[in-house]
Amino acid sequence: MRILVAVDTNPYSSYVVNEVGKMAINTWSDITLLGILDPKKSTGKVEESDLAKSLLDFREIITSYYPKGECPYSREEIKSFSQIKDDVYVATGKGGLKTLKIVIRKGINPVQEILNQADEDESTLIVLGCNKTNKCKWDDMDVPSKVANQASCSVLVVKENKTPKQIVCCLDQEYITQNSLELINQMVTLYNAELKIVGVAEGESLKMRVENTMKNLFMYYLKQDIPLWLEVINSSVFPNFVHQMSQDNLIAIWLGPKSFLKKFFPDEKITTLISDAPSSVLLLR
Amino acid sequence: MNNQQMSILILDDEPIVTKRLKPSLEKKGYYVETFTRSIDAITRFKQRPFDIVITDLKMEGIDGMEFLTEVKEMRPETEVIVITGFATMDTAKESFQKGVLDFLAKPFRLSEIHEAVAKAEKKIKEKKAQN
Numbered sequence: 001m002r003i004l005v006a007v008d009t010n011p012y013s014s015y016v017v018n019e020v021g022k023m024a025i026n027t028w029s030d031i032t033l034l035g036i037l038d039p040k041k042s043t044g045k046v047e048e049s050d051l052a053k054s055l056l057d058f059r060e061i062i063t064s065y066y067p068k069g070e071c072p073y074s075r076e077e078i079k080s081f082s083q084i085k086d087d088v089y090v091a092t093g094k095g096g097l098k099t100l101k102i103v104i105r106k107g108i109n110p111v112q113e114i115l116n117q118a119d120e121d122e123s124t125l126i127v128l129g130c131n132k133t134n135k136c137k138w139d140d141m142d143v144p145s146k147v148a149n150q151a152s153c154s155v156l157v158v159k160e161n162k163t164p165k166q167i168v169c170c171l172d173q174e175y176i177t178q179n180s181l182e183l184i185n186q187m188v189t190l191y192n193a194e195l196k197i198v199g200v201a202e203g204e205s206l207k208m209r210v211e212n213t214m215k216n217l218f219m220y221y222l223k224q225d226i227p228l229w230l231e232v233i234n235s236s237v238f239p240n241f242v243h244q245m246s247q248d249n250l251i252a253i254w255l256g257p258k259s260f261l262k263k264f265f266p267d268e269k270i271t272t273l274i275s276d277a278p279s280s281v282l283l284l285r
Numbered sequence: 286m287n288n289q290q291m292s293i294l295i296l297d298d299e300p301i302v303t304k305r306l307k308p309s310l311e312k313k314g315y316y317v318e319t320f321t322r323s324i325d326a327i328t329r330f331k332q333r334p335f336d337i338v339i340t341d342l343k344m345e346g347i348d349g350m351e352f353l354t355e356v357k358e359m360r361p362e363t364e365v366i367v368i369t370g371f372a373t374m375d376t377a378k379e380s381f382q383k384g385v386l387d388f389l390a391k392p393f394r395l396s397e398i399h400e401a402v403a404k405a406e407k408k409i410k411e412k413k414a415q416n
Contacts, residue, residue: 001390027372027390182391185370
């Protein structure tokens with residue numbers, strides 16, 4: 001698994017790094033810690049910026065999760081950044097079984113810089129945080145929701161340091177990707193959380209198809225020895241249901257290009273969910 | 286299969302995984318055999334040695350950890366790559382203690398598997414050159 005962690009210097013980024021640290025200790029993922037510098041506001045050396053200092057601290061947090069001698073990432077001290085192309089700077093230590101690199105990109109559009117880095121890394125998951133109290137914005141910009149809507153991979157928006165008791169997954173009934181099931185499985189393992197899978201039906205004929213898919217999912221999880229709750233709801237109540245569930249649980253919605261959930265949950269609703277949900281939100285692709 | 290071609294055994298109880306990996310590794314020039322039951326994979330491994338083994342962990346019957354332990358006992362020079370959908374700190378640690386080369390949590394990109402296999406191939410060739 002390749003995780004791209006997009007951070008800034010706000011306190012919510014520490015929550016994100018802690019969540020990623022927990023994920024990394026289980027999955028030994030390759031990790032990129034990404035920060036975006038506004039070229040208008042930063043004129044000095046990249047390594048002297050507050051952002052670079054925060055990124056180096058975040059790297060320490062992730063490696064500190066491992067006992068001495070068991071860390072898969074290099075713990076070598078980083079003294080400088082290498083410019084690998086125009087406005088992209090990378091720092092990484094030598095050695096290590098897995099990659100933990102720091103990337104600083106200079107750009108005026110943080111959303112585009114995050115998406116570009118995700119494409120270049122072929123990331124499996126983008127993780128970023130925001131504050132519950134300011135509608136989940138990064139300095140008045142809708143960075144998390146725009147990344148969530150535009151990314152081609154899955155996106156986890158972390159709201160706070162809270163272990164979810166239940167993961168509520170709203171999966172498309174027509175075409176469930178293996179990637180999304182696998183990511184759900186890792187989340188269930190990580191949080192030791194209950195799993196609830198929700199099918200969304202529109203009309204009687206679709207309801208039968210939804211129920212069939214639910215049966216297949218039930219068999220899949222039975223084989224994996226993972227207990228789960230299944231529920232089928234009508235599409236008309238789907239947005240309200242998501243709102244309610246997001247109060248206390250980690251809500252995961254499959255929004256791949258072929259997903260018909262997009263019909264009931266377009267980009268504007270995702271933006272609202274991300275800005276209003278008190279808990280973290282996972283968009284699966 | 287020619288003498289220079291690296292052989293890979295893939296074991297995963299989900300056919301969708303083996304169907305995805307086999308053609309992509311064959312395209313890279315590897316000789317690949319896939320199994321969805323660990324008992325069949327062990328039987329085959331006893332019949333012929335494989336250079337590289339890619340195995341899932343959570344499976345019915347003989348699980349991946351037992352399988353890779355047996356593989357390493359039978360043929361220590363075989364490089365093992367673990368792929369798992371239910372990664373934990375303990376399984377990662379145990380895998381490395383048993384001598385696996387890499388540990389990949391699902392979902393993974395094909396390029397991650399290609400990189401891990403290339404690393405295994407390099408290590409095998411270096412060892413052969415030393416002997």
